[in-house]
Amino acid sequence: GNIIKDVMTKGELGIVEKGSDVNDLQTEADRSAQKCILGSLSKQFPDVTIIGEEGPHNHEEEIPSEWLVTDLDDSVLASTCPSELQTIQPQDIVVWVDPLDGTSEYTQGLLDHVTVLIGLAVKGKAIGGVIHQPYYNYKIEKDTQGRTVWGLVGLGVGGFTPFKPPSNKFIITTTRSHSDPTVVKALEALKPDEIIRVGGAGHKVLMLLEGKAHAYVFASKGCKRWDTCAPEGILRSLEGKLTDIHGKEYDYSKDVAYPNAQGVFGTSKYVNHEELIAKIPQELKDRFPY
Numbered sequence: 001g002n003i004i005k006d007v008m009t010k011g012e013l014g015i016v017e018k019g020s021d022v023n024d025l026q027t028e029a030d031r032s033a034q035k036c037i038l039g040s041l042s043k044q045f046p047d048v049t050i051i052g053e054e055g056p057h058n059h060e061e062e063i064p065s066e067w068l069v070t071d072l073d074d075s076v077l078a079s080t081c082p083s084e085l086q087t088i089q090p091q092d093i094v095v096w097v098d099p100l101d102g103t104s105e106y107t108q109g110l111l112d113h114v115t116v117l118i119g120l121a122v123k124g125k126a127i128g129g130v131i132h133q134p135y136y137n138y139k140i141e142k143d144t145q146g147r148t149v150w151g152l153v154g155l156g157v158g159g160f161t162p163f164k165p166p167s168n169k170f171i172i173t174t175t176r177s178h179s180d181p182t183v184v185k186a187l188e189a190l191k192p193d194e195i196i197r198v199g200g201a202g203h204k205v206l207m208l209l210e211g212k213a214h215a216y217v218f219a220s221k222g223c224k225r226w227d228t229c230a231p232e233g234i235l236r237s238l239e240g241k242l243t244d245i246h247g248k249e250y251d252y253s254k255d256v257a258y259p260n261a262q263g264v265f266g267t268s269k270y271v272n273h274e275e276l277i278a279k280i281p282q283e284l285k286d287r288f289p290y
């Protein structure tokens with residue numbers, strides 16, 4: 001989070017367009033935060049597979065020593081590890097890292113849309129994660145330290161207070177910078193009272209967790225496993241769900257193809273996930289074959 005803030009303060013974002021899509025950007029903050037996270041995690045957990053959005057980690061490369069995190073969070077370690085996780089091996093674990101989620105919004109100064117995502121998958125299932133929001137509340141609290149939200153299935157969540165969404169209206173959150181006609185069609189089919197268009201998969205799942213929206217709907221193949229692993233893990237820690245638009249969970253094993261090619265559909269536990277998915281016309285679902 002501090003690395004991301006330092007890059008913004010210095011003002012030299014070093015924007016690079018990835019691939020052919022002009023809407024797929026990478027900045028110096030994405031690159032540096034990824035080096036910090038992958039460098040720190042691979043040092044502490046050498047036998048765990050770690051996959052980051054900005055490419056493989058270069059073990060030879062010098063990383064500034066102040067970027068290497070070596071301490072662990074005592075308050076989390078004081079909790080008892082759920083019994084079903086006590087026997088897992090490093091080989092069962094894949095950590096999916098999105099060093100900066102909401103890059104478009106970051107470059108446009110919509111800073112509270114930005115999150116850092118570290119997702120924990122065990123035997124292919126997203127079961128936990130961390131969403132760090134470096135600019136949480138920054139418009140009110142000038143020197144915000146941000147916040148760190150976490151969750152683990154069987155243990156619970158921390159870093160925020162969960163809320164129930166309103167019962168008198170139906171609110172959907174979706175992309176603000178990666179929309180297309182299919183994305184819009186899926187939203188129309190669900191007849192929401194309100195649509196909140198914000199950046200970042202992490203930010204949108206925070207809206208579900210805090211009761212600001214009922215569903216996160218993105219009928220597009222644009223998101224990738226690092227966008228959804230941490231958010232799904234935390235949602236599941238509170239009995240919510242994140243699936244594709246057919247209602248099927250994604251596999252987070254190390255050899256899967258990265259794109260979430262069947263879209264994203266997230267709900268908190270207060271919403272009937274299957275009932276909502278059933279409202280999307282089959283013709284639209286057929287645009288996302290397996």
Ligand SMILES: Nc1ncnc2c1ncn2[C@@H]1O[C@H](COP(=O)(O)O)[C@@H](OP(=O)(O)O)[C@H]1O
Nearest residue numbers: 024100101102103175177178199200201222223
């Ligand atoms: N068509 C597309 N091409 C590339 N990335 C896409 C995309 N659609 C969504 N994404 C990625 O999915 C994440 C959430 O998107 P959105 O904010 O539009 O809801 C963003 O992650 P990053 O900012 O980490 O790249 C975004 O770049």
Ligand SMILES: [Mg+2]
Nearest residue numbers: 024025053103
């Ligand atoms: Mg990106």
Ligand SMILES: [Mg+2]
Nearest residue numbers: 098101102227
């Ligand atoms: Mg992302």
Ligand SMILES: [Mg+2]
Nearest residue numbers: 053098100101
């Ligand atoms: Mg990213």
